[in-house]
Amino acid sequence: MGEVARLLAEYGPAFGQALFLTWKLTLVSFVPGFLLGMVVTVLRLMPLPPLRFVLTLYVEIFRNIPSVALLIFIVFALPDLNVLIDYEPAVVLTLTLVCSAFTADYLRTGINTVPGGQVEAALSLGMRPMRIVSAVVLPQALRAVVQPMTSLLIALMLSTSLASQVPFPGRELTTLVSKIATDSAAGMAAFAVAAAMYVATGLLIAWAGAALEKKMRILR
Amino acid sequence: MSRPLEDILFGAPSAQARTLTRVVSAVAAALLLLLAAGIVYRFHSAGQLEARFWNFFAWPTTWAFLAKGLLGTLASAAMAAAIALALGLVLLLGRLARPRLVRWPSIAAIEFLRGTPTLLLIYVCFLVLPSVGVKLSTYWMLTLPVGLSTAAVVAEVYRAGVLAVPRGQTDAARSLGLTETQVFFSVVFPQALRYIVPALVAQLVIVVKDTTFGYVVTYGELMQNAKVLIANYHSLVPVYLVVAALYCLVNYGISRASKRLGRPMH
Numbered sequence: 001m002g003e004v005a006r007l008l009a010e011y012g013p014a015f016g017q018a019l020f021l022t023w024k025l026t027l028v029s030f031v032p033g034f035l036l037g038m039v040v041t042v043l044r045l046m047p048l049p050p051l052r053f054v055l056t057l058y059v060e061i062f063r064n065i066p067s068v069a070l071l072i073f074i075v076f077a078l079p080d081l082n083v084l085i086d087y088e089p090a091v092v093l094t095l096t097l098v099c100s101a102f103t104a105d106y107l108r109t110g111i112n113t114v115p116g117g118q119v120e121a122a123l124s125l126g127m128r129p130m131r132i133v134s135a136v137v138l139p140q141a142l143r144a145v146v147q148p149m150t151s152l153l154i155a156l157m158l159s160t161s162l163a164s165q166v167p168f169p170g171r172e173l174t175t176l177v178s179k180i181a182t183d184s185a186a187g188m189a190a191f192a193v194a195a196a197m198y199v200a201t202g203l204l205i206a207w208a209g210a211a212l213e214k215k216m217r218i219l220r
Numbered sequence: 221m222s223r224p225l226e227d228i229l230f231g232a233p234s235a236q237a238r239t240l241t242r243v244v245s246a247v248a249a250a251l252l253l254l255l256a257a258g259i260v261y262r263f264h265s266a267g268q269l270e271a272r273f274w275n276f277f278a279w280p281t282t283w284a285f286l287a288k289g290l291l292g293t294l295a296s297a298a299m300a301a302a303i304a305l306a307l308g309l310v311l312l313l314g315r316l317a318r319p320r321l322v323r324w325p326s327i328a329a330i331e332f333l334r335g336t337p338t339l340l341l342i343y344v345c346f347l348v349l350p351s352v353g354v355k356l357s358t359y360w361m362l363t364l365p366v367g368l369s370t371a372a373v374v375a376e377v378y379r380a381g382v383l384a385v386p387r388g389q390t391d392a393a394r395s396l397g398l399t400e401t402q403v404f405f406s407v408v409f410p411q412a413l414r415y416i417v418p419a420l421v422a423q424l425v426i427v428v429k430d431t432t433f434g435y436v437v438t439y440g441e442l443m444q445n446a447k448v449l450i451a452n453y454h455s456l457v458p459v460y461l462v463v464a465a466l467y468c469l470v471n472y473g474i475s476r477a478s479k480r481l482g483r484p485m486h
Contacts, residue, residue: 047230047241050249064425064471066432069443069464077460081266111225119228129229137225154335161337165436178343187348191340199335 003189011180011190018176019197025160025172029095030153036096037103041111041141042133044104055104062101068162070094075166087166099156106148110141143216150209154202173197263457273455277462282449289445290466296363296431296441301424303367308374313404315379333372338430341365346437358439366430370423377419381412421478425471432467442466 161174181187314326393407434441
């Protein structure tokens with residue numbers, strides 16, 4: 001315990017900043033990732049075979065590629081193709097792509113929970129297909145995926161640790177721990193503090209997700 | 221399952237709508253082909269299509285080296301999965317135990333291992349443990365953290381399965397005079413396993429993905445071997461592309477297997 005107190009006296013503000021950066025990275029990749037995933041889901045409903053094929057390929061690639069492999073490709077291989085992306089945007093892009101693929105997958109499952117009879121009813125009322133998607137199908141699908149999306153958000157938050165794999169000017173939690181562990185003997189205490197911060201953030205997200213799920217759930 | 225939703229949505233198009241769909245499809249195909257051509261052109265103009273970046277893929281030694289890397293990945297993933305399945309069961313039993321002295325530490329261990337990034341655990345094994353005198357081989361520096369964090373997730377998956385087994389099964393087994401151990405291991409757990417096999421197999425994808433961090437501890441898995449190849453042939457883009465494709469194929473295969481296993485249960 002004394003070790004933790006000494007560590008916090010020396011690195012307290014650094015831990016605060018690192019936690020904040022972890023939150024920031026999570027948020028700025030989750031929001032666009034979620035929106036992109038929603039666009040992909042809707043486009044995949046279109047009766048356009050070439051588009052469906054390419055988007056299915058997109059989802060399967062980014063769902064199955066390890067995030068680190070993707071990050072390393074973006075950071076180290078793309079410059080050889082004359083595409084230069086800075087380190088922080090590269091991390092955000094990696095997480096966004098992965099998040100969008102999983103969102104598309106979960107939303108598709110959510111859409112499958114909407115009974116077909118509702119679509120038939122909407123069609124017989126004379127609604128256009130796109131209007132049905134936006135007014136009937138998507139709202140219910142979104143309400144059905146609160147729980148998997150919560151798990152995805154937690155997984156994404158933990159994945160921000162891969163920012164430690166690129167020379168980042170700011171330090172998120174994992175980078176900070178590896179730095180403290182290399183510089184001093186306080187590695188164990190630093191690890192304990194960072195782990196507590198990750199676990200607390202995860203529990204917070206899980207709690208918020210459960211509360212939202214309770215409000216949104218559709219009983220069928 | 222009945223008809224997919226999109227088939228109902230666009231099921232009976234008018235002649236006009238059909239023409240429109242065909243035209244838009246053709247335009248979309250053209251645009252996507254244009255995009256693909258643009259990517260190929262970018263490879264060409266950056267000089268990445270030159271033979272010297274690709275010709276070593278014709279040598280069997282290259283593939284043997286990549287296969288060795290893949291084998292390293294699978295060896296680590298398999299051991300991590302074995303650790304996760306066994307330790308997950310221990311954590312589950314602790315989580316379900318009645319005495320608080322057993323239950324609370326188990327819950328704490330599950331939440332801790334589940335809520336901490338695997339990469340952070342790897343750094344602990346790699347940077348912190350040696351400084352307190354614990355020396356692990358690179359294989360264990362990778363496999364142990366991956367196995368530990370997966371164990372916590374597996375424990376929760378097990379629990380979901382156990383809770384899904386109807387209560388009547390437990391009651392019936394007890395009324396037959398089975399002991400608590402027999403009730404769990406002969407009646408509840410085997411049935412729980414059948415519910416959760418797809419979820420467990422899906423978890424294997426995450427294990428394979430996590431072993432990618434092997435290059436952090438320089439364990440010879442696929443990503444690490446890719447880095448060695450790149451250092452030898454100065455060919456970044458092709459090697460990373462091939463390796464990414466290999467990972468995708470392995471994981472896609474596992475995902476498909478998991479979906480197939482999930483089907484007959486419904």
